[in-house]
Amino acid sequence: xxxxxxxxxxxxxxxxxxxxxxxxxxxxxxxxxxxxxxxxxxxxxxxxxxxxxxxxxxxxxxxxxxxxxxxxxxxxxxxxxxxxxxxxxxxxxxxxxxxxxxxxxxxxxxxxxxxxxxxxxxxxxxxxxxxxxxxxxxxxxxxxxxxxxxxxxxxxxxxxxxxxxxxxxxxxxxxxxxxxxxxxxxxxxxxxxxxxxxxxxxxxxxxxxxxxxxxxxxxxxxxxxxxxxxxxxxxxxxxxxxxxxxxxxxxxxxxxxxxxxxxxxxxxxxxxxxxxxxxxxxxxxxxxxxxxxxxxxxxxxxxxxxxxxxxxxxxxxxxxxxxxxxxxxxxxxxxxxxxxxxxxxxxxxxxxxxxxxxxxxxxxxxxxxxxxxxxxxxxxxxxxxxxxxxxxxxxxxxxxxxxxxxxxxxxxxxxxxxxxxxxxxxxxxxxxxxxxxxxxxxxxxxxxxxxxxxxxxxxxxxxxxxxxxxxxxxxxxxxxxxxxxxxxxxxxxxxxxxxxxxxxxxxxxxxxxxxxxxxxxxxxxxxxxxxxxxxxxxxxxxxxxxxxxxxxxxxxxxxxxxxxxxxxxxxxxxxxxxxxxxxxxxxxxxxxxxxxxxxxxxxxxxxxxxxxxxxxxxxxxxx
Numbered sequence: 001x002x003x004x005x006x007x008x009x010x011x012x013x014x015x016x017x018x019x020x021x022x023x024x025x026x027x028x029x030x031x032x033x034x035x036x037x038x039x040x041x042x043x044x045x046x047x048x049x050x051x052x053x054x055x056x057x058x059x060x061x062x063x064x065x066x067x068x069x070x071x072x073x074x075x076x077x078x079x080x081x082x083x084x085x086x087x088x089x090x091x092x093x094x095x096x097x098x099x100x101x102x103x104x105x106x107x108x109x110x111x112x113x114x115x116x117x118x119x120x121x122x123x124x125x126x127x128x129x130x131x132x133x134x135x136x137x138x139x140x141x142x143x144x145x146x147x148x149x150x151x152x153x154x155x156x157x158x159x160x161x162x163x164x165x166x167x168x169x170x171x172x173x174x175x176x177x178x179x180x181x182x183x184x185x186x187x188x189x190x191x192x193x194x195x196x197x198x199x200x201x202x203x204x205x206x207x208x209x210x211x212x213x214x215x216x217x218x219x220x221x222x223x224x225x226x227x228x229x230x231x232x233x234x235x236x237x238x239x240x241x242x243x244x245x246x247x248x249x250x251x252x253x254x255x256x257x258x259x260x261x262x263x264x265x266x267x268x269x270x271x272x273x274x275x276x277x278x279x280x281x282x283x284x285x286x287x288x289x290x291x292x293x294x295x296x297x298x299x300x301x302x303x304x305x306x307x308x309x310x311x312x313x314x315x316x317x318x319x320x321x322x323x324x325x326x327x328x329x330x331x332x333x334x335x336x337x338x339x340x341x342x343x344x345x346x347x348x349x350x351x352x353x354x355x356x357x358x359x360x361x362x363x364x365x366x367x368x369x370x371x372x373x374x375x376x377x378x379x380x381x382x383x384x385x386x387x388x389x390x391x392x393x394x395x396x397x398x399x400x401x402x403x404x405x406x407x408x409x410x411x412x413x414x415x416x417x418x419x420x421x422x423x424x425x426x427x428x429x430x431x432x433x434x435x436x437x438x439x440x441x442x443x444x445x446x447x448x449x450x451x452x453x454x455x456x457x458x459x460x461x462x463x464x465x466x467x468x469x470x471x472x473x474x475x476x477x478x479x480x481x482x483x484x485x486x487x488x489x490x491x492x493x494x495x496x497x498x499x500x501x502x503x504x505x506x507x508x509x510x511x512x513x514x515x516x517x518x519x520x521x522x523x524x525x526x527x528x529x530x531x532x533x534x535x536x537x538x539x540x541x542x543x544x545x546x547x548x549x550x551x552x553x554x555x556x557x558x559x560x561x562x563x564x565x566x567x568x569x570x571x572x573x574x575x576x577x578x579x580x581x582x583x584x585x586x587x588x589x590x591x592x593x594x595x596x597x598x599x600x601x602x603x604x605x606x607x608x609x610x611x612x613x614x615x616x617x618x619x620x621x622x623x
């Protein structure tokens with residue numbers, strides 16, 4: 001990782017970048033992109049790609065239609081990472097000629113800048129290229145790694161800066177563009193993209209897609225596999241492997257209802273259809289909000305709809321993130337804090353206040369843990385300093401839950417009706433735009449604070465955004481359902497309630513999560529054995545409950561979970577679920593050795609992003 005001073009030099013920035021935001025000049029460049037949108041800006045992207053499972057390679061062409069923002073500009077710079085560039089042409093009106101180009105040495109984080117000479121009058125480039133098997137934005141799965149075990153599977157993960165590992169482009173959320181694509185695959189497999197998908201399309205190995213709305217590069221997505229479609233509403237449906245499709249359709253049958261309620265609160269849905277693709281369990285995230293087609297993990301299929309807040313979250317991104325996007329990754333909370341706030345509102349609207357309260361309380365507890373264990377002060381704020389760092393490092397509970405807590409604070413101060421109207425107005429006024437923190441603060445000052453003087457001060461807003469500590473008047477959410485769980489746990493730990501007397505019949509997955517999250521260390525081994533026997537915890541098929549139980553069991557040195565953990569870490573790739581287990585194992589040298597043995601064999605089944613995450617945990621010496 002290079003030093004901040006070197007990065008500032010490369011990007012033409014200066015020490016003023018470290019000044020407080022109110023004193024900084026407008027940022028024209030994204031520190032996580034080589035592209036300079038003040039010279040050229042992509043207006044349309046056209047892809048023609050071939051998916052080769054045998055070689056684990058995507059090859060083909062990318063055509064970029066460009067706007068010459070600066071008429072004197074002579075060099076177009078694109079982002080790439082580990083791409084083999086075969087030829088580059090430039091031209092206008094569909095006429096191309098070879099042009100000079102140079103691929104810079106690879107940077108560990110940013111990849112390699114592709115500099116292309118642009119002749120006078122040229123407004124487009126065509127690049128013939130191929131990905132490499134190790135591309136960070138692609139995961140190639142063997143048939144054995146899928147649910148149905150019959151055919152291979154490919155999916156992309158472009159956020160935050162991984163689109164450049166499978167497409168040469170301006171890989172910055174500052175730039176938005178529509179795209180079209182033609183994708184060639186094995187005939188038995190179906191291709192889908194974050195674009196207009198036709199549910200009854202014919203499987204012929206030649207698929208065409210169109211995304212008419214301008215989107216940032218990190219929302220370009222592709223998946224190829226033996227998948228089927230099932231409608232769950234007029235505008236909603238599910239894609240999944242055959243063995244998963246029925247359970248997924250049942251679990252997510254309320255998606256259309258969520259869509260209707262969100263439109264009523266925050267304005268029209270601008271993307272046509274909203275479908276879900278349920279991926280194999282190696283998918284590293286809970287979900288990815290690719291427009292028109294959310295990618296989701298099968299670990300949220302709990303059978304009781306207790307984890308569908310993830311669907312609400314990805315749906316909410318259709319407004320916050322996809323419609324109005326953070327222009328740089330330092331302002332990630334503008335995507336995720338807003339989306340988390342909307343998630344809680346959707347859950348409350350569809351499933352009632354108690355469910356919404358549970359979701360808020362769990363998120364707040366996670367935030368407390370994150371703030372307590374985060375080293376860098378700026379990483380505890382809503383304005384972290386990510387220059388010179390991988391933006392994936394900012395995927396913590398801070399932009400999600402601190403952002404949502406801030407918006408809940410404003411809602412409490414101004415009233416729900418007023419604040420809902422303000423958020424809807426924000427979305428309407430900035431639709432299909434990329435924005436900065438200061439854009440939101442200026443808009444809020446003008447449209448909310450100034451119109452309701454004396455309610456919230458600018459100093460208080462700055463404290464929420466820039467201070468590493470939360471304001472003293474932050475209101476932490478509570479849940480009556482969790483209070484009942486607290487009573488059961490505390491009674492059992494104190495010996496006042498036996499395992500047989502624990503009243504858990506009506507508990508949801510969320511309540512079990514909370515039960516284990518608040519589990520102390522030093523619990524008697526026989527008590528843990530009795531708890532395990534009563535509820536078959538070590539053998540549970542619920543991956544979310546299993547993750548929390550394994551972590552609590554390891555923290556209490558409960559050894560019977562080790563064989564189950566071995567199988568779990570080989571089977572599941574969702575980072576939210578495996579990270580805490582690896583972290584707990586890494587506390588001791590014996591645990592670290594056990595984890596390394598598992599990782600050595602499980603690594604190939606993890607997404608490259610998850611591989612890097614686990615490697616960092618296991619490379620750090622045990623305390």
